[in-house]
Amino acid sequence: RMLISFFLLLLAIACVASVGVGLWVFSNHFLTTDIPAAISHPMRLRVLNCILQLLITWGLIFEKLRICSMPQFVRFVHDLLPLKxxxxxxxxxxxxxxxxxxxxxxxxxxxxxxxxxxxxxxxxxxxxxxxxxxxxxxxxxxxxxxxxxxxxxxxxxxxxxxxxxxxxxxxxxxxxxxxxxxxxxxxxxxxxxxxxxxxxxxxxxxxxxxxxxxxxxxxxxxxxxxxxxxxxxxxxxxxxxxxxxxxxxxxxxxxxxxxxxxxxxxxxxxxxxxxxxxxxxxxxxxxxxxxxxxxxxxxxxxxxxxxxxxxxxxxxxxxxxxxxxxxxxxxxxxxxxxxxxxxxxxxxxxxxxxxxxxxxxxxxxxxxxxxxxxxxxxxxxxxxxxxxxxxxxxxxxxxxxxxxxxxxx
Structure with missing residues (x-):
């Protein structure tokens, strides 16, 4: 039972951290990012940039925790995309x-x-x-x-x-x-x-x-x-x-x-x-x-x-x-x-x-x-x-x- 509780605690911490990081990236994007009116599909660029910044942020977190470097994490996730x-x-x-x-x-x-x-x-x-x-x-x-x-x-x-x-x-x-x-x-x-x-x-x-x-x-x-x-x-x-x-x-x-x-x-x-x-x-x-x-x-x-x-x-x-x-x-x-x-x-x-x-x-x-x-x-x-x-x-x-x-x- 203690083991189950421990894992549930870890899961809860991970969920809270994920939401927190996501909110920080989303808020930072709208506070610091410029999307020119001349760019077609501005919302598409906003979403794409938020995803990139989210990957970079998690990569930097993993780098601080000495799990892997930021570039390695971002490339790993990027390479998971299926090839056409x-x-x-x-x-x-x-x-x-x-x-x-x-x-x-x-x-x-x-x-x-x-x-x-x-x-x-x-x-x-x-x-x-x-x-x-x-x-x-x-x-x-x-x-x-x-x-x-x-x-x-x-x-x-x-x-x-x-x-x-x-x-x-x-x-x-x-x-x-x-x-x-x-x-x-x-x-x-x-x-x-x-x-x-x-x-x-x-x-x-x-x-x-x-x-x-x-x-x-x-x-x-x-x-x-x-x-x-x-x-x-x-x-x-x-x-x-x-x-x-x-x-x-x-x-x-x-x-x-x-x-x-x-x-x-x-x-x-x-x-x-x-x-x-x-x-x-x-x-x-x-x-x-x-x-x-x-x-x-x-x-x-x-x-x-x-x-x-x-x-x-x-x-x-x-x-x-x-x-x-x-x-x-x-x-x-x-x-x-x-x-x-x-x-x-x-x-x-x-x-x-x-x-x-x-x-x-x-x-x-x-x-x-x-x-x-x-x-x-x-x-x-x-x-x-x-x-x-x-x-x-x-x-x-x-x-x-x-x-x-x-x-x-």
């Missing part, structure tokens, strides 16, 4: 050395060699997986009639910088050296990614510029990519800091976690005191809000003066000056030789201005750019492409634009 079947696509699970990959090939016979897409998923190093991006890769394969290789890289909390990049490089090089096996045209290989995956695609394009032993990358597709880790006071950071699915707090959690930077420096970084004045002056020509068209500042932008350098913060955060963490500041000599790009930006994305600044850099240096701006888009919207209830039409428009670009190569 796509009868027109053949899917194979492979291993490139120790790197897990998924290969997507159109089931219909090909009249010749197909384009090849190497896809790197987003999620800031804490969310996302080969499974959660399965629907996106299937749709991309079908819509563009291309062979898609999705690279599964190791993530937080066990694996930090530069593991994501090295895993993706290994997977990409293996694919580039075996294109014949998969019926891929070596003259039409594209790298593609969203969010941090777009950062990986950008960096690998830059690194492969001088590789004469590998097929040349034909194009880069960058979907609301994270392209610099220096300036967090751009117009889009100010305007969209409280808009799902990537708000200010989650963006910094990913940034600090991946680069192993203490979160205690966040206020210093926001004041611009983490980098010397000469660094800001050196990269002003590429990072300044003056390079962003005025129409993107209409929702409000307040230029902020930077505080004097905090030397301790600089010593810990200067890793962001490495071009593999901020490919937006790569040398002109490298950027000018990059393949043409398809850039997708979203109006209600905290990282929007990274795309706008990189677009200008590429165009200024003579690199051809196809640009699609989603006026009703938000960060992470692509991941809803295969979700029934949480589907946003913007996700299909992104996939259609990308597929059209690939077919035109």
């Amino acid at each position: 079947k796509h009868p027109d696509v053949v899917v194979k699970d492979l291993q490139f050395g120790t790197i897990p990959v998924k290969l997507y090939q159109p089931k219909a016979p090909a009249s010749g060699l197909r384009p090849g897409i190497v896809f790197y998923h987003g999620g800031g190093g804490i969310l996302g997986s080969l499974k959660t991006y399965h629907g996106i890769c299937c749709n991309l394969c079908k819509k563009s009639d291309a062979v898609v290789l999705a690279v599964g890289y190791r993530m937080l909390p066990k694996h930090r910088f530069p593991v994501i990049l090295t895993d993706c490089m290994v997977g990409t090089m293996h694919f580039l050296k075996s294109l014949d096996t998969y019926g891929v045209d070596p003259a039409r290989v594209i790298v593609c990614g969203d969010s941090v995956g777009g950062s990986v695609a950008t960096v690998l394009c830059q690194k492969f510029v001088d590789r004469s032993d590998l097929p040349k990358i034909r194009a880069q597709i960058l979907i609301y990519s994270a392209l610099q880790g220096l300036n967090f006071q751009s117009p889009s950071h100010q305007q969209n800091k409280n808009i799902p699915l990537l708000n200010h707090n989650l963006a910094f959690y990913c940034w600090c976690g991946y680069l192993d930077i203490s979160p205690s420096w966040i206020s210093t970084v926001l004041k611009g005191a983490h980098l010397p004045a000469e660094v800001w002056e050196k990269y002003r020509k590429w990072l300044s809000a003056e390079n962003i068209p005025d129409k993107f500042k209409k929702r409000g932008y307040l230029p902020m003066s930077r505080e004097p350098l905090n030397e301790a913060a600089y010593l810990e955060t200067k890793i962001t000056l490495d071009v593999v963490n901020s490919p937006l500041i790569a040398d002109d000599e490298v950027v000018s030789r990059l393949p043409e790009a398809c850039i997708v930006s979203c109006e209600y994305d905290i990282l929007r201005d990274d795309s706008l600044l990189y677009k200008k850099r590429l165009e200024d240096l003579g690199v051809r750019v196809t640009w699609h701006h989603m006026e009703d888009g938000f960060h992470g919207v692509l991941t809803t492409a295969d979700m029934s209830f949480f589907y946003f039409p913007c996700s299909s428009r992104i996939l259609d634009a990308v597929a059209h670009f690939i077919k035109g190569l």
Whole structure:
């Protein structure tokens, strides 16, 4: 009887805790979250964001209790979602050395060699997986009639910088050296990614510029990519800091976690005191809000003066000056030789201005750019492409634009 009572007590505590956490997440959402009127299905986004924040909150609780880390919990629950079947696509699970990959090939016979897409998923190093991006890769394969290789890289909390990049490089090089096996045209290989995956695609394009032993990358597709880790006071950071699915707090959690930077420096970084004045002056020509068209500042932008350098913060955060963490500041000599790009930006994305600044850099240096701006888009919207209830039409428009670009190569 005592044992039964004990279990009932535990059950009651668990129920009360669940209700309490749920109420806290729900209240916090309505107190701190902005849902722009221009976004279609605003209630759908509210519910989706509440679910994400609920998972993150429980993950942080389990992390405090030392049961598992927050990223592990969120990925575990996310991967429980059932996969939709796509009868027109053949899917194979492979291993490139120790790197897990998924290969997507159109089931219909090909009249010749197909384009090849190497896809790197987003999620800031804490969310996302080969499974959660399965629907996106299937749709991309079908819509563009291309062979898609999705690279599964190791993530937080066990694996930090530069593991994501090295895993993706290994997977990409293996694919580039075996294109014949998969019926891929070596003259039409594209790298593609969203969010941090777009950062990986950008960096690998830059690194492969001088590789004469590998097929040349034909194009880069960058979907609301994270392209610099220096300036967090751009117009889009100010305007969209409280808009799902990537708000200010989650963006910094990913940034600090991946680069192993203490979160205690966040206020210093926001004041611009983490980098010397000469660094800001050196990269002003590429990072300044003056390079962003005025129409993107209409929702409000307040230029902020930077505080004097905090030397301790600089010593810990200067890793962001490495071009593999901020490919937006790569040398002109490298950027000018990059393949043409398809850039997708979203109006209600905290990282929007990274795309706008990189677009200008590429165009200024003579690199051809196809640009699609989603006026009703938000960060992470692509991941809803295969979700029934949480589907946003913007996700299909992104996939259609990308597929059209690939077919035109």
